[in-house]
Amino acid sequence: MTVKRALVNYYKRLKDCSSSYKLDAELLVSYVLKRDRKWLFLNWDFELTKSDMEKIDQLVGLRRKGIPIAYLTGRKEFYKYCFYVNSHVLIPRPETETLLELVFDFRKALKKDAAGKNLFVDVGLGSGCVLISLIKELSFKGNDFLGIEKSQKALTVAQANLEKFKLDYVLGTSKLGESNLILIKSSLLNDLIDFDFKDYGNLYLVINLPYVSRVEYKNLDKEVLCEPKEALVASNQGLALIIKAIDQILEIKNRNSNLKLVAFFEIGIKHKPLLKNYLIGKKGNGKFKFSFKRDLSLRDRFLILDLFW
Numbered sequence: 001m002t003v004k005r006a007l008v009n010y011y012k013r014l015k016d017c018s019s020s021y022k023l024d025a026e027l028l029v030s031y032v033l034k035r036d037r038k039w040l041f042l043n044w045d046f047e048l049t050k051s052d053m054e055k056i057d058q059l060v061g062l063r064r065k066g067i068p069i070a071y072l073t074g075r076k077e078f079y080k081y082c083f084y085v086n087s088h089v090l091i092p093r094p095e096t097e098t099l100l101e102l103v104f105d106f107r108k109a110l111k112k113d114a115a116g117k118n119l120f121v122d123v124g125l126g127s128g129c130v131l132i133s134l135i136k137e138l139s140f141k142g143n144d145f146l147g148i149e150k151s152q153k154a155l156t157v158a159q160a161n162l163e164k165f166k167l168d169y170v171l172g173t174s175k176l177g178e179s180n181l182i183l184i185k186s187s188l189l190n191d192l193i194d195f196d197f198k199d200y201g202n203l204y205l206v207i208n209l210p211y212v213s214r215v216e217y218k219n220l221d222k223e224v225l226c227e228p229k230e231a232l233v234a235s236n237q238g239l240a241l242i243i244k245a246i247d248q249i250l251e252i253k254n255r256n257s258n259l260k261l262v263a264f265f266e267i268g269i270k271h272k273p274l275l276k277n278y279l280i281g282k283k284g285n286g287k288f289k290f291s292f293k294r295d296l297s298l299r300d301r302f303l304i305l306d307l308f309w
Contacts, residue, residue, distance in 0.1 A: 116201025125149035128158030255260035
């Protein structure tokens with residue numbers, strides 16, 4: 001069967017189960033053939049082997065069951081780069097690209113960094129796509145990077161991506177301050193509360209924690225339900241972990257008064273009023289500013305907690 005006939009066939013098989021059925025079919029065929037999508041359209045008459053067809057048929061069958069394309073191919077584009085993913089990590093999303101842009105925009109607006117190095121921390125490392133994108137865009141010049149992840153399986157995926165991008169790293173908080181790229185298996189900011197930040201002038205926290213409520217989880221699309229539940233769901237209307245992280249950030253600032261600190265959170269679309277009230281109530285715990293930013297669909301999806309004073 002030629003590429004053209006195969007695509008027409010797979011378009012039909014996927015049309016009733018995916019709104020992106022054409023793209024899905026093209027991605028699966030190009031994945032099995034180890035070619036890019038452009039090649040498919042330039043080689044309509046290329047003959048697929050029986051083995052190729054069997055592999056594509058199997059993948060199409062899984063796609064019809066709702067398995068995300070990224071898990072079937074083991075890769076996902078994020079920002080400017082392509083990352084390895086599997087079912088142990090969330091699939092990188094466009095909203096998180098906007099979160100990265102907020103970090104870059106904040107830095108551009110600064111006249112200059114404070115004295116001392118910058119430490120960029122990715123809390124909820126997952127596949128490592130945020131951490132690696134930060135490194136690729138900012139470089140190691142004057143910057144150290146730290147990834148925090150509580151799931152060993154997710155940490156293994158992040159390590160695979162770091163190796164893919166040829167980035168050397170070390171494991172463990174005992175190395176913090178001794179290497180410019182550290183991974184920690186931990187929860188939230190637990191390992192940073194007692195850390196002495198004397199060598200750092202600026203701390204940038206990029207935080208993407210579970211924020212889906214248990215009620216919301218029941219109504220998620222079938223594809224999203226294929227992703228790890230523990231990386232999606234939090235108690236207290238989805239806010240439990242975000243609130244705990246906020247409290248830890250305020251504690252870190254109180255213990256390191258000279259440290260300039262800013263945190264960028266991805267949040268749920270219903271969270272702005274709840275977080276606004278919570279933060280107003282925390283004003284007595286120290287001086288800080290906060291603001292909410294919208295995603296490309298004009299929904300309040302990001303919180304910036306600014307202790308850059």
